[in-house]
Amino acid sequence: MATTTYNFKRVYVWEIPVRIFHWITAFSTTILIITGFIIADPPAIESNVEATNSYWFGLVRAIHFITAYILIANLIFRLYWAFVGNQFANWRNFIPYTKKGLKNILYVLKVDILLMPDKEHKLSNISIGHNYLAAFSYTIMTVFFILQVMTGLALIGDTSSWWLPKFFHFMVPLFGGDIAVRYVHHILTWLFMAFIVIHVYLVLYHDYVEARGEASAMISGFKFIRAERVEEKEEDIIEKAEKQMWEGDKGDE
Amino acid sequence: MNTKNKSETYLEAVLRKGYTRRDFMKFVTYMSAFMGLESSMIGQVAKALETKKRIPVIWEHFQECTGCSESFIRSDHPLAADLILDSISLDYTDTLMAAAGHNAEEAKQASMKENYGKYILVVEGAIPTKDDGVYCTIAGRTAVEILKESAAGAAAIITFGSCSAWGGIQAAYPNPTGSVPVDAIIKDKPIIRVPGCPPIGEVMTGVVVHYATFGTLPALDDMGRPKQFYGKRVHDSCYRRPYFDAGLFAETFDSEEAKKGYCLYKLGCRGPVTYNACGFMEWNNGVSYPIKSGYPCIGCSEKDFWDNGPFTERLENLPGFGIEATADKIGKIVVGAAVAGAAVHAVASNVAKRKELKKHEDRGVFNEKNIKE
Amino acid sequence: MANRIVIDPITRIEGHLRIEAEIKDGKVVNAYSSSTMVRGMEKIVEGRDPRDVWAFVQRACGVCTTVHAIASIRSVEDALGIVVPPNAELARNIVTIAHAFQDHVVHFYHLHALDWVDVTQVLNADPKATSELAQSISSWPKSSPGYFSDVKNRIKKFVESGQLGIFANGYWGHPAMKLPAEVNLLAVAHYLEALEWQKEIVKVHTILGGKNPHPHFLVGGMASSVNVNDAGGLNAEKLAYVGKLLHDAKTFINQVYIPDLLAIASFYKDWGAIGVSGFKNYLSFGDLPADNYRNPSSFKWPQGVILNGDLSKVHEIDIRDTKVFQEFVNKSWYDYSKGKDVGLNPWEGETNIHYTGPKPPYEHLNVDKEYSFVKTPRWNGKPMEVGPLARVLIGFAKGIPEYKEVVNFALKTLDIPVEALFSTLGRTAARGLETKLLTEWGLEFYDRLLTNIKNGDTKMANMDKWDPSTWPKEAKGVGYMEAPRGGLSHWIVIKDGKTDNYQMVVPTTWNASPRDPKGQLSAYEASLIGTPIADPNNPVEILRTIHSFDPCLACAVH
Ligand code: HEM
Ligand code: HEM
Ligand code: NFV
Numbered sequence A: 001m002a003t004t005t006y007n008f009k010r011v012y013v014w015e016i017p018v019r020i021f022h023w024i025t026a027f028s029t030t031i032l033i034i035t036g037f038i039i040a041d042p043p044a045i046e047s048n049v050e051a052t053n054s055y056w057f058g059l060v061r062a063i064h065f066i067t068a069y070i071l072i073a074n075l076i077f078r079l080y081w082a083f084v085g086n087q088f089a090n091w092r093n094f095i096p097y098t099k100k101g102l103k104n105i106l107y108v109l110k111v112d113i114l115l116m117p118d119k120e121h122k123l124s125n126i127s128i129g130h131n132y133l134a135a136f137s138y139t140i141m142t143v144f145f146i147l148q149v150m151t152g153l154a155l156i157g158d159t160s161s162w163w164l165p166k167f168f169h170f171m172v173p174l175f176g177g178d179i180a181v182r183y184v185h186h187i188l189t190w191l192f193m194a195f196i197v198i199h200v201y202l203v204l205y206h207d208y209v210e211a212r213g214e215a216s217a218m219i220s221g222f223k224f225i226r227a228e229r230v231e232e233k234e235e236d237i238i239e240k241a242e243k244q245m246w247e248g249d250k251g252d253e
Numbered sequence B: 001m002n003t004k005n006k007s008e009t010y011l012e013a014v015l016r017k018g019y020t021r022r023d024f025m026k027f028v029t030y031m032s033a034f035m036g037l038e039s040s041m042i043g044q045v046a047k048a049l050e051t052k053k054r055i056p057v058i059w060e061h062f063q064e065c066t067g068c069s070e071s072f073i074r075s076d077h078p079l080a081a082d083l084i085l086d087s088i089s090l091d092y093t094d095t096l097m098a099a100a101g102h103n104a105e106e107a108k109q110a111s112m113k114e115n116y117g118k119y120i121l122v123v124e125g126a127i128p129t130k131d132d133g134v135y136c137t138i139a140g141r142t143a144v145e146i147l148k149e150s151a152a153g154a155a156a157i158i159t160f161g162s163c164s165a166w167g168g169i170q171a172a173y174p175n176p177t178g179s180v181p182v183d184a185i186i187k188d189k190p191i192i193r194v195p196g197c198p199p200i201g202e203v204m205t206g207v208v209v210h211y212a213t214f215g216t217l218p219a220l221d222d223m224g225r226p227k228q229f230y231g232k233r234v235h236d237s238c239y240r241r242p243y244f245d246a247g248l249f250a251e252t253f254d255s256e257e258a259k260k261g262y263c264l265y266k267l268g269c270r271g272p273v274t275y276n277a278c279g280f281m282e283w284n285n286g287v288s289y290p291i292k293s294g295y296p297c298i299g300c301s302e303k304d305f306w307d308n309g310p311f312t313e314r315l316e317n318l319p320g321f322g323i324e325a326t327a328d329k330i331g332k333i334v335v336g337a338a339v340a341g342a343a344v345h346a347v348a349s350n351v352a353k354r355k356e357l358k359k360h361e362d363r364g365v366f367n368e369k370n371i372k373e
Numbered sequence C: 001m002a003n004r005i006v007i008d009p010i011t012r013i014e015g016h017l018r019i020e021a022e023i024k025d026g027k028v029v030n031a032y033s034s035s036t037m038v039r040g041m042e043k044i045v046e047g048r049d050p051r052d053v054w055a056f057v058q059r060a061c062g063v064c065t066t067v068h069a070i071a072s073i074r075s076v077e078d079a080l081g082i083v084v085p086p087n088a089e090l091a092r093n094i095v096t097i098a099h100a101f102q103d104h105v106v107h108f109y110h111l112h113a114l115d116w117v118d119v120t121q122v123l124n125a126d127p128k129a130t131s132e133l134a135q136s137i138s139s140w141p142k143s144s145p146g147y148f149s150d151v152k153n154r155i156k157k158f159v160e161s162g163q164l165g166i167f168a169n170g171y172w173g174h175p176a177m178k179l180p181a182e183v184n185l186l187a188v189a190h191y192l193e194a195l196e197w198q199k200e201i202v203k204v205h206t207i208l209g210g211k212n213p214h215p216h217f218l219v220g221g222m223a224s225s226v227n228v229n230d231a232g233g234l235n236a237e238k239l240a241y242v243g244k245l246l247h248d249a250k251t252f253i254n255q256v257y258i259p260d261l262l263a264i265a266s267f268y269k270d271w272g273a274i275g276v277s278g279f280k281n282y283l284s285f286g287d288l289p290a291d292n293y294r295n296p297s298s299f300k301w302p303q304g305v306i307l308n309g310d311l312s313k314v315h316e317i318d319i320r321d322t323k324v325f326q327e328f329v330n331k332s333w334y335d336y337s338k339g340k341d342v343g344l345n346p347w348e349g350e351t352n353i354h355y356t357g358p359k360p361p362y363e364h365l366n367v368d369k370e371y372s373f374v375k376t377p378r379w380n381g382k383p384m385e386v387g388p389l390a391r392v393l394i395g396f397a398k399g400i401p402e403y404k405e406v407v408n409f410a411l412k413t414l415d416i417p418v419e420a421l422f423s424t425l426g427r428t429a430a431r432g433l434e435t436k437l438l439t440e441w442g443l444e445f446y447d448r449l450l451t452n453i454k455n456g457d458t459k460m461a462n463m464d465k466w467d468p469s470t471w472p473k474e475a476k477g478v479g480y481m482e483a484p485r486g487g488l489s490h491w492i493v494i495k496d497g498k499t500d501n502y503q504m505v506v507p508t509t510w511n512a513s514p515r516d517p518k519g520q521l522s523a524y525e526a527s528l529i530g531t532p533i534a535d536p537n538n539p540v541e542i543l544r545t546i547h548s549f550d551p552c553l554a555c556a557v558h
């Protein structure tokens, strides 16, 4: 039984703020989807309580709105962190504008999505932080999040006394009315659901297939990377990776 | 020194002193009461003190059902008759004018010429543009041509009803005659959008009275609608709102819940997305509005509301996906596909990556051994 | 040589109507009726949820609001076999009646009167004499000399302002105007009063349907549910409101409308021989079920057909007989897939708009080819006149006592023979006479509704077949009713829960349509022939006859 075995190194990829951001996102999105769908199609209940003494639906909406503001704050924070966080959190990861990025997307598509054999076995294809495809999916999600926030704020804009939601009221004439805005808001919810299914599945897939601690990384912050990929000290990789990011891939393998 | 210009009317004098026209009317009312005049004389007193031309109004009728004209004459305050006799000069309207044919057209031309730049143009109905506009002609001329002509000399345009404001029923899919609202054709005039199918009578006269009383166009929202009437959603002042907040919904018509006045949200009520005065003004001088009489709001003042059906369902059909495709149906398919895709992928990856997985396992076993050793 | 005149727009009607008439020796010798506006509603409702269609087609017309909605929900109920509860039937009757009140009164005072009444003559009227006249024909309290003097002053001031508004360029001083100054003043005073009153009676719709124009309706019944112990439902207060409005309407109609109608008519008896259609065929689908819509024998508005003015026989009709009801497009701007000259039963009807008229701007229509957006309906291949006159004649010919009573009363008061009914005068009079009957029926239905509720029957809707999953794969239905302007029918084919075909055959479609393939004229065109024209430049006589039908072209074309 000829088994080669590798040394793995523990690499700190997800800083605490990123992890906190992630779980707040996951948590608030879940709440928003649940409350959102309740708002969209509330259950029928019979009650002998006078309407003025009951407020459960108002409460569901209130939870939706409060959670929405948490989500908004969280998003703003993450956008800020994209400029000050470590290189794995940097905004450059999320836009596949380099040749390396595009190549990586192709690689991930082939090997992970279409399950084609990895003939090259190039170590550099293995991402340390996000793979570029995943990162790009987060970019698309971010756009959706922003749209969702804008449509949501537009919907409460008219009854809110705060300038922020009022500001986004411009969406309403743009879409042609509240009906259309609400509809977009509703449709986006389904896209979030689809994303979550795929996202969670792929995280688990990577965890299972690559066995590098992908899933737990969002809790611990650490991933496990082949030692050869990380010959140098952790700081060196970071420096090198950063250089790559700025100057493009010179092919270091 | 108080030398007064002889030709100055009392009104002008009052205005010069910084009073408004309303103050003036109040003054006249007190005066008349003091002099023991019947209230019906107040108008005359005011007239005697200020001689003012009534505002000329040209009312065009295109692709319409005349429901807007009908609603206009339902107005209680002011009464349509009072408005027509005292405040405005309705110089052209198909529905009410005595003259017909060339006599009617000549009256219109005369008024437009005499009041060029000063009259209010009211438009009821949409304008068909397909096939050079042959789907609505009056006296042999197309609605498009007539609209352009009457808009040219208008001080402002009021679009009464969802037809002239948004395109309305005839613009509903598949819009057989290529109907468009007024602002698709006229770009260089102030347009006051007064949507609704029809709008509430007092809203319609209210817009005119605002202009007649204050001499200014009412403040408009970002969709060109007078804020005072369209600033709120029906839902914001709906009398069933406590039931909404309490989550008490009628599931069907004439049920126990419907009888108790539960919220009609689950029956597709468009109140939460519809800007109109129904909730706070109510119809026909405050008698009721659709929701109060048991049927959900269908959003009749909203753009494209006709294509946002079915009306009695919460989620309308998605345009472009065939008639029975709601976002939920498509959403379920998309998410279902994602789940199924993941499942298939999971199975497939166990097959495709079996060597790799085997390697990991072997490595694990190997390493375990090493640890033991 | 005949002189071709054009009246376009015909005003004081609903919609876009154009009349081209050939005049020779001071008389109309030929006439063409055209509508020049189309929206394509029958196309627009294709594929829609049948439970929504009422809202769409109701927008055919805001003047006869409610009627298309009722015809539509009935067509869906017919297709799906839904029987509505008695309360809903009663409530619909009350809605129909309240609407007829408003529509007929507005037609008389605001659309029709200015053909007969000379507003400028008001200035010559003696308020005191007017008051005496008013008091001699009615016990309506507002008839003091002071009251008429106020009205006169108001009109005087208005005229003196120089801004004549809606009265500009009217037919003032026209030789066909025959009323004494005092009658003119009376009519103008009531023009203003009727304008104020009409906005009251429609509150019946506001209570039962939430608004007017265009109240909301429900397939299966009425949405306004009964709950006598809740602020939301129909309770004692709301029902009392309906009752008061119906009572007030009765007073107004009996004390203002009917006396004015007869007073004015008495000066225009010669119009009992003008505006006769020639074919004298009359059709009524009937309506106002005292029992149930499925039982036409219980209808207050009777069902049947009169042919050639023969009042001794009323023919039965079977609306489901597909060979009997047909629409033609030989002179209309539509195509049929089977060719121009065939007639189609509305269940197989088609609406393929195809304009072939002159390119605007144009002087004249090309009447040798297609010349209108109105289709041409026929019963057994015959043109039919529909409307109040048809209903009253059929009720009279059937010997129904109430009808005989009002008709005889009018004939006696005006001292005219029964044949004078087939005319412009007859049409206008019949409208008033049926309104008088409706005042009684409205209260009768109202009392029955109250009694039902008192006896514990609060059911307003039958929701058993609300869910499309309970529907057959395919179904077709027809919903008919009597609208103010006559018999209205909506024809629906439902497939897979959606509207597969929808056709509306409207009162004004019957009356205002162009010629059929046999060259037979419809009611407008036929009635105009022979009308005397004093001044071709001011053809108010044409307006009189056309207005006597109360045209609605948005309805007719849809
Ligand atoms: C509502 C559910 C979730 C949402 C909306 C969500 C969203 C996101 C987002 C926006 C990122 C990018 C983070 C960043 O770069 O700042 C991310 C990354 C990640 N998430 Fe989630 N997530 C969800 C649930 C989960 C769950 C349940 C897991 C774990 C089982 C998970 C594991 C991860 C991991 C490991 C990454 C890093 C992925 C990579 O390296 O490509 N997520 N997620
Ligand atoms: C991931 C984020 C979000 C999801 C998944 C989500 C989902 C939903 C859904 C499904 C609905 C029901 C729509 C319908 O009536 O059919 C809804 C309603 C609404 N959402 Fe969100 N939403 C999100 C974020 C937000 C945000 C950021 C706001 C901003 C304040 C917001 C404000 C609203 C409002 C105002 C409504 C309408 C509530 C009503 O009509 O009573 N939502 N949301
Ligand atoms: N013709 C017609 Fe109507 C009526 N009455 C409809 O059915 O007017 Ni608008």
Ligand code: SF4
Pocket (backbone or CB within 6 Å): B063, B064, B065, B066, B067, B068, B124, B125, B160, B161, B162, B163, B164, B168, B169, B196, B197, B198, B199, C059, C062
């Ligand atoms: S907006 Fe509605 S009521 Fe007004 S004309 Fe158009 S269809 Fe009729």
Ligand code: SF4
Pocket (backbone or CB within 6 Å): B234, B235, B236, B238, B239, B240, B241, B242, B244, B262, B263, B264, B265, B269, B270, B271, B272, B291, B297
């Ligand atoms: S009935 Fe409609 S408008 Fe009224 S509270 Fe319910 S959802 Fe809002």
Ligand code: F3S
Pocket (backbone or CB within 6 Å): B197, B234, B274, B276, B278, B289, B290, B291, B296, B297, B298, B299, B300, B301, C211
């Ligand atoms: S349907 Fe229209 S009338 Fe008011 S309640 Fe809704 S906006």
Ligand SMILES: [Mg+2]
Pocket (backbone or CB within 6 Å): C042, C375, C503, C504, C505, C506, C557, C558
């Ligand atoms: Mg038709």
